[in-house]
Amino acid sequence: MPQTSAQVTAAEISRIAGVTRATVSNWRRRHEDFPAPSGGRESSPLYDLEAVRAWLASRGQASAASPSDELRTTLRLHTWESGGGTSDLLLLALGAARHPAEDLTAAVRLPDMDLVAHAERDAAAVSGAVPGGDTVHFGAIDAAVLRALYVCVRDEGAQAAVSVLATRELEDSAVTGAYRTPEPLADLLARLIPGTPARVLDPACGSGSLLTAAGRRGARELYGQDVLTVQARRAAVTLMLTTPEAEVTVRAGDTLRADAFPGLLVDAVLCNPPFGNRDWGHDELAYDPRWAYGVPARADSELAWVQHALAHLTPGGYAAVILPPAIAGRASGRRVRAELVRSSALRAVIALPAGASVPLHIGLQIWILQRPEPGGAERKSLLFVDTAEASVSGTGAGSTSATVSARTRSASRSASVDWTAISERALRAWQAFLADPDAFEGEPGIARAVGVVDLLDDLVDLTPARLVQASRGAIDPAELAEETEAARRDLVEAARALGEAAGYEDWRAAGPAAREWRTATASDLARGGALTLLRTLPEGARGRGGDGDRGGEGSDGAELAGQPVLTASDLSAGSGPTGDAADLRTESAPVIEAGDVLVRAVASGSGPAARVAGEEEAGALLGRHVHLFRPDPARLDAWFLAGFLGAEENLASASTGSTIRHVSPGRLRVPLLPLEEQRRYGEAFRRVYELRAEAQRATRLAEETARLLSGGLTGGQLLPSRDAGPEAAARVRGGDSPH
Template identity: 35%
Template sequence: MPPSADPSVSVTLAEIARIAGVGRAAVSNWRRRHDSFPAPVGGTDTSPQFALSQVEEWLRRQGKLDEVGSRERLWPEFEALGDRDTMGRAIAAAGARLAREGAGHATDTTHAGDPPDTDATEGLPYDTGLSDAQRSLVERAVGLARKHGTRETFDFLLGRWLDTHVRQIGVTPRPLAALMAEVAELVRDGEAGDVGTVLDPACGTGGLLLAAARQWAGTVDAPPSGVPLELLGQDVDPTQAALAAVRIVLAGHSPERETDWKVDVRAGNTLRADPHPDVRADVVLCNPPFNERDWGYEELATDARWTYGLPPRTEPELAWTQHALSRLAPGGTAVLLLPPGVASRRAGRRVRAGLLRSGVLRAVVALPPGSAPPHSVALHLWVLRAPSGGGTDAGAGVLLVDAADVQPEPSGKTQRTGRAAIDWPLLRRRVVSAVQVIQAVQVGDEDGNRSADHAVVPVIDLLDDEVDLTPARHVPKRGTSANLGLRRSWNRFGTLLQELRNLTATLSALELGDEEPVGQGTVTVGDLLRAGAVTMRAGQQPADGAVRTGDAPDDAVPMLTVADVLAGGRPSGWLPAREASAGETAGTLTVTVPEEVVVVGAYRAFGAWVDTGAPTVLGSQLFALRVDPTLLDPWFLAGCLRAPANARQAGTHASASSRIDVRRLQVLRLPLDEQRRHGEAFRRLTAFERSLREAGTIGGELVDGLTDGIAAGRLPGNRA
C-alpha cells in the first residue's frame, strides 16, 4: 500500500471512481448517503474537487479501497507535478529503475536516493534533476510496480501522461504501427527474419519501434524470431526519447525470458545533427512532424542526403523522406506516414520525379481519415526501398492503393471525438493484399495491374507536369465497398424516414390558431434576469493552446464555438476536465450544466437549445441561461428564444457580423403547466429538425454514390 498522498493533491469525482474501481454514479451516491464523505476543497458545484489524502482515508475506513485503484491513486500526484516535462522525467526515472531491476541490477533499493546518472548495462537515463519530493514519488511508483506489475504500471503512467498532453504529442496508433511494420516486411528483399537493425528517426515515445519488435524479434506478447535485433531511435524532445528508451526495454522483460534486442534511443535534432549519422538500417519506420517550416533549409542546402533533389523550404516531409533513404542499407525498406499534400504539392514535384526515376518509391497508400493524428486528414503511407548493389529499380511500376474509403466498424463504434472508429482488420486486409503484388509486377504487365482498390502505374505515366501521386487520381472506384456503403446509407435513411413519419403524425396534429390569444403577452430575457427566473453567463475564449483536438480522455469536456455551430454543431475541440473545472473556478471559462439553455449571440449562426450533453465549454458569442425550474421550463425557453422573429428584432443589423442582444429576446408569458406543454412540443420539433437534417445529409450521399456508380457503367445488365 503506497503512503498517503500529498494533502495538496486534489481529485475529481471521475478520478475517485477510478481509484475505488466503481462507476461515477456510485461515488455520487456515496456523497448523498454518507455525511462523513470529504467536503470539496475546490472546483465548482458541477465539478467539485476533493483532497486525495482525505478521499483515501475515507475509502479505507469504509473498506472501499479496491486494489484495482492502486495505480489510479498514484496518477493524481504525478499530474500535480505540473509541467509536461517534469511529469515525463519522473515517469522515465521510475521506468529506468524498474528496467534495471528487471535486468538483475540495483535490486537493493537502499541507495535509491542517490542513483547514478546512467545505467551502463542498458544505457538508460536516470534523471538526477528531480526534487526530493519527486524522487519520493518515483520510489512509490517503483514499489507499486513490484506489486502490481512492472510493464502494467509503467504503461499506465505513460498512457495517462499521453492522454493529458495529447495536443502536444502525436502518437501513432498501435494498429497503424503494426501495419507499417508488416508492409515493410512485405516489400523488403530477403526472407522474413533477416532484419537486424530498425531505425525511427522521429520516434516520439517509441510506438513504431515497439511495432518493429513485435514484427521481427517478439515480445512477451509474441514469440521471438530468434534473430538479434537492434532498435535505434531519436527524437528532438529529450523527455520523449527517455520515455521511449525505457518503454522499449521494459517491453522486452518477461518473467520467463528476455527478448534478444538492443535498444539505443538518443535525443537530438535528426535533420540538423543526426545522433545516428553512420547507421545503415534494414528498415526505417517513421511518422515525422508535419508542416515544420523551420527544418534547416538554409544550413542544409548542400547536404549530401538530398540525392533526389533539394527539398523546398515548404516541403519538410520530403527532407525526412530522403533522410530515411540515406540511412537504409542496400535493399532496405522505409515506410513513412505523411500528409496527403506531399503527393501533389507543386513545390515538391522535382523531388517526387527524382524518387520515381530512381525506382526507390515503391508504393503510396491512402488511409481513411481518423487513422492517426491529425484525424480529419486522410494520411498517406509512402513505401521506399533502397537500391540493391548500387543499381536502380526504375523499371518497376509504382503501386498506388486507395484505402481511404474503408468503412467504419460494423458495430458502429465511435471514438471519443464522435468520429466513427476505423475498421482496422478490413484496412489491413485491403492494404496487405495490394502490397503483395509489388514484387511480381513489371511495367509491361499493365493488364491486370489495376483492381477495385489499387493500381500499379508505370513510372512514365506519372512523370507529367504535376507528378501527382495521389492514389485516388489513378485508382478506379471500388464497387464492392461502394455498394456496402450504399446499403448502410439506405438502412439509416429508412430508419430516419420512420422517425420522421412518427414525428410528422404528432406535429401535424397540432392545430395553430389564426390569431394570437388576447392578453397573453411576452417578457424579455432582460426582464427574466431582473426577476431572478434566469441567470446568464457569457462564453469566453480560452487561453492559447488550452483547447485540444483529436482523441480525448473519458472525462474530457468538449469546447463549442460559433464556427462549430456553423459547421453543424459538433464540438471540434476539448479541454481536460481538471483544466475546465479550474478555469470555471477562476472565472476564465464558462462551462454548462445539464438542462441549461445555450444561445448563440451571432446572427449568422443564431440558435437556442437545451444542452442535454453538458458539461460543455462555451466560446465567445455563446451564452448559457440557467432557469429556476419552479418558474420556467428550459425546453419552453429554448423554443421561444430560437424563433426566427426573435433574431430579427433582437439583432443589431449593423453589418454582416451582426450580433444578437440576448437580453432583448422575447418569451411568452405562460403558467408553468402551459410552459411544459409547449416545451414538449418544442422538444419534438427539435427531434424532427435533427432527423430531417440527417436525412438530408444521407440523402445527398446516396445521390452522389448512385451518380458515380451509374456514370461508371455499373448498372445491372450492362454489357461491354
C-alpha cells in the first residue's frame, strides 16, 4: 500500500533542488529550520518529502528535477502489493506513447480512480506484444506514480520512462551483471553484418540495444530472448517504440536451456552474451545437437553461445558476437576453436580497446561468424583486426603514426573511446577482406589475414594483438623517419604555445572567504529568453516542453547528408567536427552557430566538458550526445556561460545515473551577474580553456612522438644517433659525463 508519509534521502533532496550533496549538508548545519529527520539511521537519515519541499519553497528554491527524476523519486517513495510492479508500468509507457501530448496532460488531471482505469486501458491495448503483459493491473499502484509516468512520457518521451522503470525493477530484484551495450558498439555490430538482413535474432537481448541497431539498418523481423523477464519486457517495449514498422517477438527464458525459438533460422544473429557463467547447463546439454563444432567445456559458456548463434543462421548467414579476450586462447576451448577455423565458420576476430564496454578494464573482442553453405567456396584465411589504439584522440586511422601506435599500445583505461575511429578501422578492414580475401593486403600492425593452416597449431590462439604483430616489418623506414621528424617539430611548437598560455598571471584571491552569488537554472534562463537549449534527438523522439529544450531545429533530413557533425569526443579532444551525419539517425539536427555554448551530455570523461563554438564549428550539425546553449549576447557572455556550465560541481549536481552520468541541461545553474562582470569572468574562462587545449595538444604530440621513436627503434626502421651515448647526453644537459 502507498506510504502515508513519503520520505527522501539527502541524495534525493539534492536532485530535487538541483544542488550537490555538500550543499544539502550545509543547509542541515546552517539553517535551524531545516526539516528534522523523520526516519532512517543517524548515518543515513530520511526526511519528510512534503516538509522538504515546503522548506525549499520558503527559500525560493524551485524544484530542478526533470520529469524522469520525478518519476524515479516517486517510484522510490511508493510501494504496492504483489500482483503489480514496476515492470508492469513498462506496458503503460508503451501505451501512453500512442497519445499526443494534450491527451497525456488530460490524463494527468483525472481523479485517482479514473486515472487508474485510464492507465489500465492504455496498457491493455498493447499487452499482447510484451511477455507477461496479460497479467497487468494497476489497482494497487498509487496514482502519483501513474501521473509521474504520464508526465515523463509527455515531456521526455517514452524511452526515458522505460529506462527509469527498468532500472528500478532491476534494483528491486537485486540482479547483478545486467548492463546495456553501448549504442556505438551496437551500431558497429549491426554494420559488420553484410547487406541488409531482414530477420535478426539476439538470444541474450537484454534491453534490446543490438536489435534496435539492426532495426535502424532495415531489419523487419526482430527476435529476442532474455533470462530476465523485466529485460525481455523492456526490450519488447523499446523495439516497438524505436522500430514501429518491424515485427517484434521477444520471449523470456534461459536461452541455452530452453530456446524460445527452436527451428528458427534468421539472416543474422547479434549477441552480447553473459561472460564467465559456469552454470550454463553443461551437464544436461552434453548431447545437444547445437554443438556441431564440439562440446564446450564448463568454463567456456561463450563457445556455447557462439554455436547457438550458428545453429540459428540460414546457410551463408552472419553472426557478430561480443566475447571476452580469454576465449581466444583458453586451452579448454582449443578443439572448438580449431573446428570453427577449419570449417570456415569463423571469419574474423576484431579486438576492441579497454573501456569499450563492460567490463571496462579489459579489451573485448567481436567474433564474426558465417554458417557454412553446402558446397560453398573454400576459405583459406581469417581476418584479424586490432583497434586497441583507435581510441587515442588525434591519431589518424590510416597513418604511419597510427600503425606504430597500434604496435606500441598503452594500457591506460582513462583514454576516451573514439568510436568513429574504431568503427572506421574495423569496417574498412572487414569490407576489404570480404571483397577479396585472397588479395587482402592488410595494414601493418592493424589488420592481417592469416591462413587457416597457420592457425591450426597446438594452441589455436586467435588473439588479434599477437597475430597482427607479424606485419610490423612492412613499415617503410624512410616514411617512418619523416613522420617522426614532423611529429617532433609539432611538439616543439606545441611546447612553445603551452608556455605562452601558462604565462598569464593576473589571478588574485577573492578575499578571506569564497564569493557567493544567486543562481538560476538553465531552464529558468530559457523561459526568460536569456538563452535557448537545443539538442539532437533520435528519429521519432519528443523533446521536453516548458524549459526551452528543443530538438532538431536548423536542418531537415534532406540537408543532413555530407555535413560535418560535432561529437562529444570532439569536445573532449578539443578538435573540430569529425562526426558523420549518417550516424545521427534523425530527420533534423540543430546547426551550430559561432557563439553557441556546447556541453557534453555525459558528465564523466576526460578533457573539457564545455566550450564556445567558433568559426571552425559554425555550420556543423550538433551530435546526439552534446547539448547546445544559445545565449542572447545582450544578456549572457558566451565564455562566462561555458565556464560555469562546464564546472565539475555543476555537472555533478545536474547528472543522473551511476556508471554513466547523464547531464540534465535544464538543471545546470548559472550565477546572476551584470554583463560587464560576466565578460571579465568570460575572458578568464577563455584563457583557462586555451591553457587546457594547449596542454592536451602538447601531451598528445609528446605521446605520439615517443611512440613513433620507440616503435621505430624496436621495429628496426630507425637507428639511434652515433652520438647517443652518455657523453652526448651530458653535453645536452650542460654537465659532465656521469661515472
